[in-house]
Structures are given as C-alpha cells and as structure tokens.
Amino acid sequence: MQDIAIAVLESFDRYDPSQPFAAWAIGVARNQVRLYFRTLHRDRLRFSDSIIDLLSEDFSKISTSELHRLEHLQTCVDKLDARAKELCQARYSENQKPAQIAQWLGGSPNGVAKALQRIREQLKDCIQRHVQLDGGSL
Amino acid sequence: MNPNDLELIHRYLDGQITETELQVFEHSLKDSNELRQEFVQATLLDESLRHALGKVVNEGPKNESVSLAESQVGFSKGAIRWRSVVVVLATSILLLMGLFLLSNRNQLSASEEFSRMLKSLSKGDRLYRIDVEQVVLPSKKQMDKYDRTRPPKPTLEGAKLYVRGLDQFVLMRFVDDALRFVTGSDGQIGWAIAPSGPVRISSDTQRFNRDLPGHEHSIPLGNLSQGLERIQKAYAVQIVAAASNEQFEEQEAMLIATKKSGERGPKRIEIQYGKQSGRIAQFRFVEMPYGPERLTVRLILLDELSLPDNFFSHAYHHPSDQDVIDEDTEQK
CATH class of the missing domain: 1.10.246 (Serum Albumin; Chain A, Domain 1)
Structure with missing residues (x-):
C-alpha cells in the first residue's frame, strides 16, 4: 500500500x-x-x-480510526499459542502457501488453510476487544 | 453474510481460490457491500501481518542497516517494525483514502498555512512523542567522512519533546526506559543535562540543540519559525486533505514538503495540522540526516499542556546542588 x-x-x-x-x-x-x-x-x-x-x-473509505485498530495487532499476535505463531511465521514471514506449510509442519493443506482462517478471525476478535477496552466504538 | 463467502475471502488471501470459486466470489462481492467491507478489512489485516512478521525494509543493505542500528542503540526491533507497519499504512491511506489533494490547490497558499501554524504555536505548551520508523546506517565511505571524535547520539526512539512558543523546548531522551539525557532552551539560555557530570548552559540557545530532529539542516524544532521558513525556501510544498483528528476534534490537512534539487535536509517533511486551528498534530521527517545515520522519524502531538512557567529553564530539571558550567564564561 x-x-x-x-x-x-x-x-x-x-x-x-x-x-x-x-x-x-x-x-x-x-x-x-x-x-x-x-x-x-x-x-x-x-x-x-x-x-x-x-x-x-x-x-478509499477506510478511516484513520480503523487503521489505529491495527496498533493492537502485535499484542494479539504475541498472545497466539506456539502452533498458531508457527503457522503465521510460515505463511507471512516465509510466504508459504498452505500446501507447503502442511508438508513442513504436518497436517493437510485444507487443515492448515482452516487453521489460518481461525487465526485471522481470532486476531480480529482480539483487536476488537482491545479497541473496546480502549473505549473505542468500532 | 454467507459463511461460504467468508471462507472464500480466506481462500483468496491464501492463494487457494479456484477459477470457479473466484467467479462466485466476484459475483458476491459485486452484490454485497457488506462482503466487500469484510474483504477490505481482511486484506488490511493480512497485509499488516505480512509486514509485522516479515521484513520492514526489503532491500538487503537497508535491512542490514536497520538491524545494525537497532543492535547498536538497543532499539526494540519488534516495536519499530510494528510502528513502521502502522505508519506506512496510515500514510498511504491518508493519501489514497482521504481523497486528498484539495481540488483547487492553487487557492491554498502554503505561506498562509505556515502563518496559521505559527500563530497556533504561540499558544500554550505542547508535548510530542518521537517515534523512529527507520534507521539507515551510512556506507563505509560516508562513515569515513564523519567526525568520529563526536560521541554517538543517544536514541530518539520514545523521546519526549516539550515545546513552548517558537523557541523554547525540552527534549527528554530515554535509554532502557530510564530518562538519561535532557536538553532544552528557555529562549534565552540553552542547556544540557547528561546522566553524569555537570549541567552545561550557554547564552547560545542553539548550542545544545544538535540532538533535535532537523537541526542539522536548519529545520530545528527548537525554533519553529526558523524551521518553517527554511521549509518554504528549500522545499516544494503540496497541501493534502487528510482526515479528522478524533483527539482534537478537528479536520486536518497535510503539508507535504519535498526537498528541491540541490538543497540539503530530509528528503521529505510531512506536517499534519488542523485546518482551522493550525495546530500541528504530527511532523514526519523522511530520511533525515542525524549524525552519520539517516532516520525517518515521526513526532506525534500527545497533549496540549499548561506547564509551570520555569519548566523550560534548566533549573527545573536538576537538583539545585548539581554543578552548572556556563560555557560562555568557560570559553573566556
């Protein structure tokens, strides 16, 4: 961006x-x-x-407050369990697709894809909780 | 929202989506504003994760520089990396998303904007926090030119800058979260307090401002009128519409100053300010010379305060029995 x-x-x-x-x-x-x-x-x-x-x-309609929400992302990533962190590392740091991750870390490609989906949802919820704790309305 | 659509978002992000699924997904996106919003949010999160867990600087040498600089000055790599992500996103989207450059920019005179900023600066006291977004170390050749007898500058990361009027400031720099270096000027006397040794003062108010962002090329934040004047002369200025500032409940504009060819100083300076009040909410110096390094730093207005009258005087910041050396007398 x-x-x-x-x-x-x-x-x-x-x-x-x-x-x-x-x-x-x-x-x-x-x-x-x-x-x-x-x-x-x-x-x-x-x-x-x-x-x-x-x-x-x-x-073009994204507001700055929506961006500020992302300031909580690092905190939320830190709260992930070891397996989730490993998956994130493989996907985002190593830029591996689910099939490659499955070969590397074990499991099926579909299982890895689902796990990544759950992790992103988990992070989204975590960010939302932090925003609410901060008194935000988003 | 259809759960299948949500799943398609994730399949798209992970590069798993098939041609057939993409057709279905496009159809749903076209029909559902809600799904598009969800997709935009998910893309933003995905891209942020990529930046947060990936590398801040993609180019090899710069990346190495960041690591080196961080290890040298003890930065929190994660903190800088993450701040960079948010800042990059915020800057990009301010430009992209605010729908920006006002349609008739010629009507907006930069000098009028500067005047409004200066007028606002003459009121009250302000506290800015300094975030270092990027550190680029010099090449060996550049380093050879640098005066190695000068001590390395303490980190600016997390430093606090208090400003009163146009020429009074207090800069507090921290090492390992402990306040270590305080420099300032009350407009008449410049002063510096190091972790050990005597307090040094001088009637040259610019004497101790070498650690202020921008001072090396006459854009010192300790003398904002001089700094803004310099920007007008050496930089090509554009005014951009930014966004609303929720903290100060005001619509803001952004002034983007790009260094003219042959001039010295930071490559670009961005000033975010209130359209009505002229209040400067943020400064950003891109590739600012700072000692031998080049930094990208952001100053964020944290608060407008009413500090004690003598806050900008050195005596406020050290015990009364600490030795004070007047450099004017010492030189004689």
Whole structure:
C-alpha cells in the first residue's frame, strides 16, 4: 500500500492543474490498487477490472480510526499459542502457501488453510476487544 | 453474510481460490457491500501481518542497516517494525483514502498555512512523542567522512519533546526506559543535562540543540519559525486533505514538503495540522540526516499542556546542588 502513496507523490509532476485534482488522484490510486491485486501476490488469481474499481472505492473509505485498530495487532499476535505463531511465521514471514506449510509442519493443506482462517478471525476478535477496552466504538 | 463467502475471502488471501470459486466470489462481492467491507478489512489485516512478521525494509543493505542500528542503540526491533507497519499504512491511506489533494490547490497558499501554524504555536505548551520508523546506517565511505571524535547520539526512539512558543523546548531522551539525557532552551539560555557530570548552559540557545530532529539542516524544532521558513525556501510544498483528528476534534490537512534539487535536509517533511486551528498534530521527517545515520522519524502531538512557567529553564530539571558550567564564561 505504500506504493499507492509513493505513486501519488511521484506522479504529481504530471498532474495537469486545469483538471480536477481529486479525479486525477483517484486515478493514480486505482492504478496502484490494480497493481497491488495483480502483481504483488502472483500466487492469487486476478480479479476483474470492475471488481477492482469497486474495491478501490471501498479502500478509499477506510478511516484513520480503523487503521489505529491495527496498533493492537502485535499484542494479539504475541498472545497466539506456539502452533498458531508457527503457522503465521510460515505463511507471512516465509510466504508459504498452505500446501507447503502442511508438508513442513504436518497436517493437510485444507487443515492448515482452516487453521489460518481461525487465526485471522481470532486476531480480529482480539483487536476488537482491545479497541473496546480502549473505549473505542468500532 | 454467507459463511461460504467468508471462507472464500480466506481462500483468496491464501492463494487457494479456484477459477470457479473466484467467479462466485466476484459475483458476491459485486452484490454485497457488506462482503466487500469484510474483504477490505481482511486484506488490511493480512497485509499488516505480512509486514509485522516479515521484513520492514526489503532491500538487503537497508535491512542490514536497520538491524545494525537497532543492535547498536538497543532499539526494540519488534516495536519499530510494528510502528513502521502502522505508519506506512496510515500514510498511504491518508493519501489514497482521504481523497486528498484539495481540488483547487492553487487557492491554498502554503505561506498562509505556515502563518496559521505559527500563530497556533504561540499558544500554550505542547508535548510530542518521537517515534523512529527507520534507521539507515551510512556506507563505509560516508562513515569515513564523519567526525568520529563526536560521541554517538543517544536514541530518539520514545523521546519526549516539550515545546513552548517558537523557541523554547525540552527534549527528554530515554535509554532502557530510564530518562538519561535532557536538553532544552528557555529562549534565552540553552542547556544540557547528561546522566553524569555537570549541567552545561550557554547564552547560545542553539548550542545544545544538535540532538533535535532537523537541526542539522536548519529545520530545528527548537525554533519553529526558523524551521518553517527554511521549509518554504528549500522545499516544494503540496497541501493534502487528510482526515479528522478524533483527539482534537478537528479536520486536518497535510503539508507535504519535498526537498528541491540541490538543497540539503530530509528528503521529505510531512506536517499534519488542523485546518482551522493550525495546530500541528504530527511532523514526519523522511530520511533525515542525524549524525552519520539517516532516520525517518515521526513526532506525534500527545497533549496540549499548561506547564509551570520555569519548566523550560534548566533549573527545573536538576537538583539545585548539581554543578552548572556556563560555557560562555568557560570559553573566556
């Protein structure tokens, strides 16, 4: 996502002041969102342009308070049990897919995928609890 | 929401989704705003995990630099790494998501914005926390040029900067969570208190501000009017719409200053400030020279305070029986 901000800044010289800026910035941002979905994770299948356009708009509505929630992520990761941490490490640090993780750590690819899903849900709930403890409304 | 759709989100994130499933998933995404929101949130979490558990800096040499710097100054690698993730995301999305650069930027004069900031700075006292997002050590060649007789600067990570008006400051730096170095100026006398030895004071108010972010290229936070003036001269300035600041209940804008060719100083400076009040809520210095290193640091406004009148004087910060050396007299 940092590519988006950098692209907006680096493209600024090409901005034509006679054109509405917001439309131009959204255009740059959309290109970057497309790039994100198409090239960053080559192991994923690609969305169609119409879906990427919809998602670009949705990404544009993320509020700063939603981002602040993520400040609790590290705390929540620290609370995971050893097996969950191992799975996260393999998926996010080693960038391994469930099938590779299953070969490495044991179990079935489907089992690993389900476990990763549970871990993300667990992290989401943990973040939500922390936000509530902080008195947030999200 | 259909549980199958939720599962498809995770299958997509893990690169498990099939062509057929993708078609179904796209159809659901098109139809359901709620599912798209869920997907956006899940992608954000997934990407944050990737950054938090992966590497902060992808390039080899920089990565090595971060590790070296952290080990040298005792940074918490995890803390810096995680802060970097949030900061990168926040910066990106502020730019992407706020729908940004105001449509008629020419109407916004940067100098007017600076004037409003300066006006706001003249009121009350402020406390900023300094976060170090990235440390890049110099190459051997650059290091050779650096004056090795100068002691290494203590870390800025977690430092607190108190500011009053335009030229009074107190910078508190911590080592292993213990307050170790305090430097400041009350606008008339500059001073420094080290962990041991006497307090040093000077009528040169800039004398001890070498540890302030930005001081090396005349953008000292201890003299903000001078700093903002320098930014106007040496940097190309853009104004961007940011977001609402919940703490101070105000809409904010972001001023992005990009260093002009041939000028010295941080590569980019970002100032987030209240559109109405001019209150500076955040500074960010990207690739700021700091001793031999280049740092990316963020200063976050924690509070607006009413500190004691003598808070910016050195006497407030040390026992009355501690030796004080006046460098003006010493030089004579």
